[in-house]
Amino acid sequence: MFYAMQHAQEQDRKDPLKGYREYFFNDDDRLIYLDGNSLGRLPLKTIEKLNNTVQNEWGNRLIRSWNEGWFVKNQEVGKKIARLIGAKDNEVIVADSTSVNLYKLAFAALSKNSGRNKIISDNANFPSDLYILQGLLKSSFPNHQINIIDVESNWNQAQQKYRETIDDKTALVTLSHVAFKSAFYYDMNAMNQSIQQAGAIDLWDLSHSVGAVQIDLNKANTSLAVGCTYKYLNGGPGAPAFLYVREDLQEKLLSPITGWLGAENPFEFDLDYHPSPGLLRFITGTPPIIALAGIEAGVDLLLDAGMDNIREKSIRQSNYFIELYVQLLAPLGFELVSPDNEAQRGSHISIAHPEAQRLCKALIDDKIGNYSIIPDFRKPNVIRFGITPLYTSFQDIYIAITQLKDIIENQWHKDIELEDEVVT
């Protein structure tokens, strides 16, 4: 029976990626980490890398370290991420936050496509991305307008709605590759064709897809992309983000934040700005070396395991989650928020329940049930579970769902007090 613990354990024994779980810090057997995904686990190798950066490179080598690897670290880590997302070595750089990178690339795209005044996005996109666009229009493009398409009410029509909305006034189309709340997953190839045929520029947010699904930016002819490193790349809290600019566009675009490290010869200290050739013009200021050092080990693990294998396991685990959900949770008043079609779903699963916030707290509470289970809560009623194949086991999924069922059936969540936490 697929809904017995033995079945889950059997799947884990047969799992070709099972060894990767050991490469992550975990000293609590009663903790099941299914955060989905605001912060990936800590790779053990990262502890070594950070120690080396702090003690040896900073402590011993001091300023000399800038010429011993620090100055090109953002490019070196960028190259590794490039391999993960089907880009060329010179097309990805690590810098700033996802929001700032989105600002830089959206500004650059709107300036290039200056004869057009329409931006298109949708209501599955991450709010920060929409805020950035709103701010951009207010400060710099007052005659532009943003058109937000409703895709959440029917994903099957998402592509069609975009096709109907993109026109010869559209300068920029910007969207999340995998939606943060529902996990809806766009077909990047098909979308790029519609966007580019109409003469608009595509700008993708890969934060919830990088390290979670296969990405081939070059094959999809993607123009621009940004993404974060603290989710499926396990880069650590607040680790810097990355940006991608297709090679042929790099010399045609300019960053709106013309800092010295994006200039051609920063150490000439010229008083006039001349952009660096190629992608480096999108760097702003001094990179955060310690945080950068935290990104590498997680990306190495993903490259080593291979995104095809990771995606294959992610789909098997997500389908297993949904089978259990249908049997054990759907009859208890839950609703599946994520697409049930695996081809339309990234690597997290969201379910809704009117008591979602209390249930989430009950799952995390180590005094309720045998395990402390960490998903995350998204207002108003969504519990989001991340499937991270390098360290999620089938047993984790089985325990999470059966414990959630026990909580509901025994009403263990009813007395939980809800304080308004800043981070959910």
Ligand SMILES: Cc1ncc(COP(=O)(O)O)c(C=O)c1O
């Ligand atoms: C899809 C998506 N885009 C953008 C952001 C914002 O990223 P940052 O805080 O690095 O600007 C997030 C943050 O979680 C996100 O999930």
